[in-house]
Amino acid sequence: MMFAPRLEIDLGKIQHNTRTLVERLAGRGISVTGVTKATLGSPEIAHAMLLAGVNDLGDSRIENIEAMRSSNVSARMSLIRSPMLSQAKRVVTSADMSFNSELEVIRRLSLEAGKLDRTHAVVLMVELGDLREGIMPVDLMAAVSEILNLPNIILKGLGTNLACRSGVSPDDANMSELSRLAALTEATFDISIEIVSGGNSANLEWVFSSEHTGRVNNLRLGESILLGCETLHRNAIDGLHTDAITLIAEVIESKVKPSRPTGELVQNAFGTCPAVADRGAITQSILAIGVQDIDLCGLQPPEGTEILSGSSDHLLVTSSFDGAAVGGEMKFQLNYSALLRAMTSPFVTKSFKSAIDVSSLRQIA
Numbered sequence: 001m002m003f004a005p006r007l008e009i010d011l012g013k014i015q016h017n018t019r020t021l022v023e024r025l026a027g028r029g030i031s032v033t034g035v036t037k038a039t040l041g042s043p044e045i046a047h048a049m050l051l052a053g054v055n056d057l058g059d060s061r062i063e064n065i066e067a068m069r070s071s072n073v074s075a076r077m078s079l080i081r082s083p084m085l086s087q088a089k090r091v092v093t094s095a096d097m098s099f100n101s102e103l104e105v106i107r108r109l110s111l112e113a114g115k116l117d118r119t120h121a122v123v124l125m126v127e128l129g130d131l132r133e134g135i136m137p138v139d140l141m142a143a144v145s146e147i148l149n150l151p152n153i154i155l156k157g158l159g160t161n162l163a164c165r166s167g168v169s170p171d172d173a174n175m176s177e178l179s180r181l182a183a184l185t186e187a188t189f190d191i192s193i194e195i196v197s198g199g200n201s202a203n204l205e206w207v208f209s210s211e212h213t214g215r216v217n218n219l220r221l222g223e224s225i226l227l228g229c230e231t232l233h234r235n236a237i238d239g240l241h242t243d244a245i246t247l248i249a250e251v252i253e254s255k256v257k258p259s260r261p262t263g264e265l266v267q268n269a270f271g272t273c274p275a276v277a278d279r280g281a282i283t284q285s286i287l288a289i290g291v292q293d294i295d296l297c298g299l300q301p302p303e304g305t306e307i308l309s310g311s312s313d314h315l316l317v318t319s320s321f322d323g324a325a326v327g328g329e330m331k332f333q334l335n336y337s338a339l340l341r342a343m344t345s346p347f348v349t350k351s352f353k354s355a356i357d358v359s360s361l362r363q364i365a
């Protein structure tokens with residue numbers, strides 16, 4: 001019995017993508033943190049990443065980390081979004097490390113870790129131009145000075161995140177600034193900075209083209225592992241699978257209808273009034289999936305099929321494809337935004353295929 005809609009997730013391909021990236025980056029002295037946030041903390045995908053050699057796992061939501069812990073995923077896990085003050089206790093309970101940019105939060109983590117009689121590691125995020133999270137470089141030494149005096153907190157490293165909010169490209173200039181700050185921290189406080197986490201999948205182009213990766217020794221990778229592309233231009237990465245995850249939806253209506261609506265046009269369900277060109281009668285099919293489950297703009301339909309529109313629960317396409325009959329299934333490629341929404345929709349079944357490569361099971365046994 002096949003459920004629809006469903007994501008077909010090929011764990012063998014995810015493992016291949018992960019291993020390829022881990023090996024290429026190891027050649028540059030860089031470890032990989034496998035980022036699971038787009039998978040709702042899927043233990044299957046986490047496991048595939050771990051078998052393929054990621055150093056540790058990172059997720060932006062403590063709920064996902066808790067879910068992986070209770071599914072017995074055994075790995076070092078980091079919360080890669082700055083913790084909420086209100087979740088400090090859960091963070092020190094379930095995450096080994098967190099990425100931080102507010103002293104107030106780190107003080108609270110220190111307090112909660114003390115109550116539980118454990119230590120919590122932190123990576124300090126530095127603002128290097130993208131204007132998302134991060135301490136301003138001029139404030140870094142003061143922050144480090146205070147953190148080094150906090151009980152139950154270990155300063156593990158420095159990190160930065162680019163190409164997210166503003167699309168600032170990682171380059172020799174901002175990456176060498178991160179290296180410089182790591183060296184300055186070490187020299188100022190006579191400590192060693194173990195992790196210098198340079199960024200996400202948007203850093204890959206820089207890593208493979210730069211002569212100067214400097215102190216950067218870690219990247220946090222999600223999209224490149226899952227979708228096989230880098231994220232500055234969304235180019236496929238050589239040797240990686242771009243179809244490890246596909247979406248299948250089922251047709252619930254298929255009829256020849258006019259291409260233009262009849263009657264006075266006002267707002268649709270989402271408050272917009274889409275312009276529709278008249279191209280005569282077309283075969284229109286409705287699939288049982290909607291914007292509650294996917295980002296319509298992030299779907300790539302099969303050859304010969306065109307996406308017309310969508311609503312909360314419907315996706316409308318026109319197709320010359322045989323699968324457009326009622327009960328038929330249609331397969332779509334997804335971008336990150338569509339993947340994220342489908343993965344986190346309770347209405348989309350996750351169907352795992354392809355067993356994990358057994359040779360790697362033996363390797364870690």
Ligand SMILES: *Cc1c(COP(=O)(O)O)cnc(C)c1O
Binds near residue numbers: 161201202221222224
């Ligand atoms: C999401 C995220 C990542 C991973 O980004 P990808 O583009 O999926 O590789 C890395 N670091 C942080 C802080 C993130 O929020």
